[in-house]
Amino acid sequence: MKRAIVLCLAVAGCASKPLPFPPRADVVAMTEAKPKPGADVLTDPAANDRYNSVLEARGDRLYAAGVRLCRFFRDTGMDVDCPG
Numbered sequence: 001m002k003r004a005i006v007l008c009l010a011v012a013g014c015a016s017k018p019l020p021f022p023p024r025a026d027v028v029a030m031t032e033a034k035p036k037p038g039a040d041v042l043t044d045p046a047a048n049d050r051y052n053s054v055l056e057a058r059g060d061r062l063y064a065a066g067v068r069l070c071r072f073f074r075d076t077g078m079d080v081d082c083p084g
Contacts, residue, residue, distance in 0.1 A: 022072045029065035032058060 035054050040047040070082035 020076075022069050026065040026068050026072075029061050030069065032062065034058065 035051070035058065037051050038047065041051045042048075067082060067084055070080055074080050074082055
């Protein structure tokens with residue numbers, strides 16, 4: 001019995017350490033839902049501009065989170081080319 005325990009401990013000591021998780025904020029950003037436009041974007045140019053601004057900001061957040069996730073996976077050994 002003692003041999004089995006010692007063997008298990010030896011094997012456990014040789015196991016590679018688990019990979020860390022990517023940052024939660026980046027995962028949340030990558031799953032952010034696309035904002036839905038209101039009906040006023042069809043008739044109000046200012047509302048349309050605001051909606052386009054919201055979409056542009058969302059795109060910037062998604063891109064930044066995607067780059068950070070790419071670097072995270074590259075740093076854990078994945079063979080990827082990350083921008084910037």
